[in-house]
Amino acid sequence: MISELAILNCFQHLVANKTDKSIVVGSGDDAAVIKSQDKDLVHSVDISKINTHFPHDSRPEDIAYRSIAVALSDLAAMGAYPSFISIGLTSNSSNLNWYKKFTSGVEKILNEYQIQLVGGDVTNGEISICVNVFGYAYEKNILRSTAKIGDLIFITGPLGEGRKGLADWNKKEKSQYVKKFFYPEIPFEKSEYISKYATSCIDISDGLIKDLGSICKKSGVGAEIIFENIPITNDIDDLSYGDDYKLCYTCSPNKIDNELISRDHLIGKITSQKEIIVKKENLIFDLKKSGWDSFV
Amino acid sequence: MISELAILNCFQHLVANKTDKSIVVGSGDDAAVIKSQDKDLVHSVDISKINTHFPHDSRPEDIAYRSIAVALSDLAAMGAYPSFISIGLTSNSSNLNWYKKFTSGVEKILNEYQIQLVGGDVTNGEISICVNVFGYAYEKNILRSTAKIGDLIFITGPLGEGRKGLADWNKKEKSQYVKKFFYPEIPFEKSEYISKYATSCIDISDGLIKDLGSICKKSGVGAEIIFENIPITNDIDDLSYGDDYKLCYTCSPNKIDNELISRDHLIGKITSQKEIIVKKENLIFDLKKSGWDSFV
Numbered sequence: 001m002i003s004e005l006a007i008l009n010c011f012q013h014l015v016a017n018k019t020d021k022s023i024v025v026g027s028g029d030d031a032a033v034i035k036s037q038d039k040d041l042v043h044s045v046d047i048s049k050i051n052t053h054f055p056h057d058s059r060p061e062d063i064a065y066r067s068i069a070v071a072l073s074d075l076a077a078m079g080a081y082p083s084f085i086s087i088g089l090t091s092n093s094s095n096l097n098w099y100k101k102f103t104s105g106v107e108k109i110l111n112e113y114q115i116q117l118v119g120g121d122v123t124n125g126e127i128s129i130c131v132n133v134f135g136y137a138y139e140k141n142i143l144r145s146t147a148k149i150g151d152l153i154f155i156t157g158p159l160g161e162g163r164k165g166l167a168d169w170n171k172k173e174k175s176q177y178v179k180k181f182f183y184p185e186i187p188f189e190k191s192e193y194i195s196k197y198a199t200s201c202i203d204i205s206d207g208l209i210k211d212l213g214s215i216c217k218k219s220g221v222g223a224e225i226i227f228e229n230i231p232i233t234n235d236i237d238d239l240s241y242g243d244d245y246k247l248c249y250t251c252s253p254n255k256i257d258n259e260l261i262s263r264d265h266l267i268g269k270i271t272s273q274k275e276i277i278v279k280k281e282n283l284i285f286d287l288k289k290s291g292w293d294s295f296v
Numbered sequence: 297m298i299s300e301l302a303i304l305n306c307f308q309h310l311v312a313n314k315t316d317k318s319i320v321v322g323s324g325d326d327a328a329v330i331k332s333q334d335k336d337l338v339h340s341v342d343i344s345k346i347n348t349h350f351p352h353d354s355r356p357e358d359i360a361y362r363s364i365a366v367a368l369s370d371l372a373a374m375g376a377y378p379s380f381i382s383i384g385l386t387s388n389s390s391n392l393n394w395y396k397k398f399t400s401g402v403e404k405i406l407n408e409y410q411i412q413l414v415g416g417d418v419t420n421g422e423i424s425i426c427v428n429v430f431g432y433a434y435e436k437n438i439l440r441s442t443a444k445i446g447d448l449i450f451i452t453g454p455l456g457e458g459r460k461g462l463a464d465w466n467k468k469e470k471s472q473y474v475k476k477f478f479y480p481e482i483p484f485e486k487s488e489y490i491s492k493y494a495t496s497c498i499d500i501s502d503g504l505i506k507d508l509g510s511i512c513k514k515s516g517v518g519a520e521i522i523f524e525n526i527p528i529t530n531d532i533d534d535l536s537y538g539d540d541y542k543l544c545y546t547c548s549p550n551k552i553d554n555e556l557i558s559r560d561h562l563i564g565k566i567t568s569q570k571e572i573i574v575k576k577e578n579l580i581f582d583l584k585k586s587g588w589d590s591f592v
């Protein structure tokens with residue numbers, strides 16, 4: 001049995017300290033103290049669990065990176081940049097090396113996004129990571145509830161890469177997609193850019209149909225999307241599968257500029273009917289027959 | 297299998313919304329947005345797990361209350377008042393009533409401390425609650441690292457009540473102590489009062505010896521405590537057992553007023569030797585013989 005102290009020591013070099021200008025009290029006290037910013041705090045919690053959110057044979061460094069990345073995705077979806085995180089780690093590994101590798105994954109993503117780890121807790125049990133993310137709006141927060149009828153719908157990248165990556169991992173196949181599953185790139189630059197234009201936004205974590213459905217439900221609208229316009233990796237089920245962490249956003253047609261069109265994928269428009277319609281070869285694709293709900 | 301949505305719906309009435317003046321974006325979006333306060337943010341994470349932090353047969357409402365209370369304790373130890381929390385809940389209960397009872401425990405403590413639930417996540421697995429607490433200093437944060445040689449050491453209440461409560465629960469005995477285990481009272485009023493005087497502070501969650509040891513270690517000092525001055529419930533092992541959530545703080549003798557003395561228990565003083573000495577009947581009690589480390 002490894003002591004809690006030995007595990008915490010693995011994290012010691014990563015935890016923000018007073019030399020970081022935004023940190024008043026860093027590691028080693030009852031709580032962290034983060035310097036007041038003249039900006040509203042954007043905060044989200046995300047739990048990633050073994051067998052549910054990542055395969056049982058995932059490497060600790062991959063688990064760490066992915067669980068933090070998917071939590072950060074919620075900030076990007078809000079038009080917010082990340083500033084700091086804290087982690088509640090549950091693990092039953094009795095190998096100190098597991099924790100060292102886990103912290104190397106934490107360190108990698110902290111460096112990539114220039115964010116700080118301000119604290120956390122560890123306990124013994126089936127591997128689960130509760131990641132708390134904190135950030136501030138680039139310009140304004142982009143909500144789910146503010147899409148308007150007639151808005152155009154964009155996604156920031158192809159769907160299904162995460163799904164294929166997980167399938168490849170399970171088949172022990174090495175592919176570029178495995179990396180996309182464990183190391184999803186969170187589109188903060190896009191988030192900053194679209195926060196000037198977008199009327200609503202969500203990250204595609206649960207699948208386009210469900211996530212766009214959430215925008216529709218919260219905004220009291222519907223959507224019509226054209227299957228042929230959606231870049232997919234596998235097949236139509238990519239529309240209902242998650243794990244992509246691309247953004248889905250809406251934008252008034254009057255606000256669309258060439259840069260927006262050239263960067264992202266225009267996949268449909270917001271309608272007044274309170275349902276999602278997928279058109280494939282100009283025919284309405286029956287979502288319910290595919291076992292999908294229209295979620296609105 | 298209950299859907300995640302059904303579980304989240306149990307929490308819906310509790311999650312802060314825009315009518316709360318400190319909340320910009322409440323439930324139902326990718327993240328919560330908390331209004332900027334002109335104060336540094338105090339933040340801590342605490343995981344409470346079944347079989348480790350509470351008995352396997354605990355009631356859901358008791359689990360909820362206790363896991364939030366013990367997390368709040370870290371704020372009190374920092375001289376901070378609580379403002380809002382978020383929760384990462386893992387549970388394998390397939391009974392919706394379990395979640396309803398759990399939320400009733402959450403609601404009870406939110407009301408008692410007048411704090412807001414701003415968000416969270418739920419997932420399936422062995423019962424575990426990752427509680428994130430947020431607050432602001434009453435006056436100034438009280439750290440672990442700032443005890444001075446010659447300071448007096450106080451604790452804010454008796455030790456061992458939680459230990460006896462847990463033992464009584466396990467013996468199916470109904471006693472006032474069971475309530476003290478599941479419903480520890482977090483001493484925020486005391487925290488506010490002593491934040492004017494204290495040179496250092498910690499909450500007694502891991503046992504007095506270990507927690508006072510942490511103050512000594514961080515401050516580069518030692519301590520001498522008089523066993524007879526410490527109000528205990530059971531026996532001397534109460535000094536090394538946690539679960540009390542009283543505060544242990546140090547204070548310069550020049551700053552002590554009668555109010556402080558009459559409210560709390562003066563148990564010893566900070567010394568220059570880097571160890572903790574317990575005196576019992578004027579003899580030095582051998583901590584190591586009791587299986588304790590002096591932790592300094």
